[in-house]
Amino acid sequence: MLRLKKILLIATIIAFAPFKSWAADVLEINVQSRYSPLQFIDSAFGGAHPIGGPGHAFVLKANDTLSPLGINFVMHNSGKVNKYDEKNILPKLVDRKKHGNLYKAVALGDKQGGINAALSIPAESGLAFGEMLSGGVPFGMSTDEYAAYIYYGGGLDLQQKIYDDAFDSKLVTIPVALTSAQGSGFFPKQLPDPDNNPSLSNEDAMAEFCNMPLIVRWPDSAAQVIKEACSRVGVTTAYIGKETRCVDPKATCDPIKNPSNPVKNIPTVLTFGGFAPGVIPHQMFGSGNIDAFELNMPTEDIQFLKLASKQLDKKNADADLSSIVAPYKYAGSWHQPILLVELVFNRDFWDGFTKIQQDLIKTVAQASIVDTQARLLSMQGEAIEQLEAAGVVHLKWPQGILEKLRDAMPDGLNKVANKAVQKGDNxxxxxxxxxxxxxxxxxxxxxYGDINQGQSNFQTSKK
Known part of the structure; x- marks a missing residue:
């Protein structure tokens, strides 16, 4: 027995010897995030922000696993550090605006005045495909299908090649979070639905939707698909970019209550806008500046509704959201079936790691994708119940409108892609x-799994 114990002890020492040789010198990785985690009360692990939260969750999980092995991530925030994040997040390393974006700063590296690592989403890269990679494409692959494409279908290799061409081979990209389908929109009224109105054709329903005089906040790819579908039924939609109904998107938009904030845009058809910097859509809806919007999963909606109504000091179950929430929320994430968060390294910095260090970081990043998705999925049922308690009616997108959007999707996205090609970005x-x-x-x-899509308890209309 004593001899066996000695053999086991020697085997243990040998097994851990490779780590001892480099663990004594801690590899500290300073990584700057474009988005704050926002660790509000009852937020998901990592934080409430749909991008900053999962990014921070990766850092927490990576440090929990890798710190004993001599690798430690230190997270910095590009903007002002939110008071809810002060215990975990440090101030910025570089001004991203000085470089244009964090991807350009990472391509430079810290020896050239940039940084060595950043957490962000591809939409921030400045490349045309960024939004399509960040959130998938309308009617695109689900999260598990997307993971298969990224890791084993050539997706990560293609992304790396695109980055190599754009950033002179100075970036290395590693996915760290892949979250599931999002809610596809809060609306002030129900959408026209042929299933509930036999006299309404699919084309008429689409035209009625396109003619709704609403300012809607939607990602560009989805907006372009809607725009294409509307044009096919003879309706030309409008676009106002970052603008909202009133001049100041942060202030109440009501001529009587706040005459100092004049109305600038009066919609007559679907009008895409509302991407005002630094203002959450829930706040703009509450102030009357936009009429409809999408953001993320129900858990994030709860948190941002608390933020907009100044109830961050309350637990989710104790917050009264009834006065600020939109009455209808539509399910069926046709517009953005996934959300991908990535870690980008300066290549010279990355090449300075040992092979073991690189493999450990990649392995933890892949584990983080599974962990983040599973954690968030486990929380959504409760969040939906809290939204419904506040007065939200969850509905499915009308199939008649979805058919028109699906038909228009290829042409809409092809126009987006070809327009970028004309500008030199393929x-x-x-x-x-x-x-x-x-x-x-x-x-x-x-x-194979799509038959389960029909087994939902969501209403199709409010009786």
């Missing part, structure tokens, strides 16, 4: 062609 074209090819190749199996 990344959207490459990404669309590759993702569609992978989806087509595997679609028969992807459809």
């Amino acid at each position: 990344s959207s074209r490459l990404w669309l062609d590759a993702t569609w090819a992978f989806q087509k190749k595997n679609q028969k199996f992807f459809d």
Whole structure:
């Protein structure tokens, strides 16, 4: 028995010897995030922000696993550190505006006045395909399908190639979070639905939707699909970019209550806008500056509704959201089926790591993708119940409108990609062609699970 114990002890020492040789010198990785985690009361692990939270969750999980092995991440915030994050987050390393974005800062590296690592989403890269990679494409792959494409369908290799071409091979990208389908929109009224109105054709329903005089906040890819579908039924939608109904998107938009904030945009059809910097859509809805919007998963909606109504000191269950929430929320994430968060390294900095260090970081990043998705999925049922208690009616998108949007999707996205090509950026074209090819190749199996889509308790209308 004594001899066996000695053998086991020697084997243990040998097994851990490779780590001892470099663990004595801690590898500290300073990483700057474009978004604050926002660790509000009852927020998801990492924080309430749909991008900053999962990014911070990766840092927490990575340090929990890798710190004993000599690797430690230190997270910095690009803007002012929120008071809820002060215990965990440090001030910025570089001014991202000085470089244009964090991706350009990382391509420079700290020896050239930039930084060595950043957490962000590809939409912040300045490349045309960024939004399509960050959130998927309308009617695109689900989270598990997207993970298959990223890791084993050539997606990560293509993304790296696009980054190599754009940033002179100075970036290394590693996915760290992949969250599931989001709610597809809060609305002040129900959308026209042929299933509940036999006299309404799909085309008429689409036209009625396009003619709704609403200012809506939607990602560009989805907005372009809606725009294309509307044009096919003879309706031209409007676009106001970052603007909202009134001049100041942060202030109450009501001529009587706040005459100092004049109305600037009066919608007559669907009008895309409301991407005002630094203002959350829930706040703009509450102030009357926009009429409809999407953001993320129900858990994040709860947190941002608390933020907009100044109830961050309350637990989710204790907050009264009834006065600020929109009455209808539509399910069916046709517009943004996933959200991907990534870690980007300066290549010279990354190449300075040992092979073991690189493999450990990649392994923890892949584990973080599974962990983040599972954690968030486990919380959504309770969040939906809290929204419904506040007066929200959850509905499915009308199938008649979805059919029109699906038909318009290829042309709408092709126009987006081809317009970027004309400006010298072929990344959207490459990404669309590759993702569609992978989806087509595997679609028969992807459809196996779709029968479960019909087994939902969501209402189709409010009686």
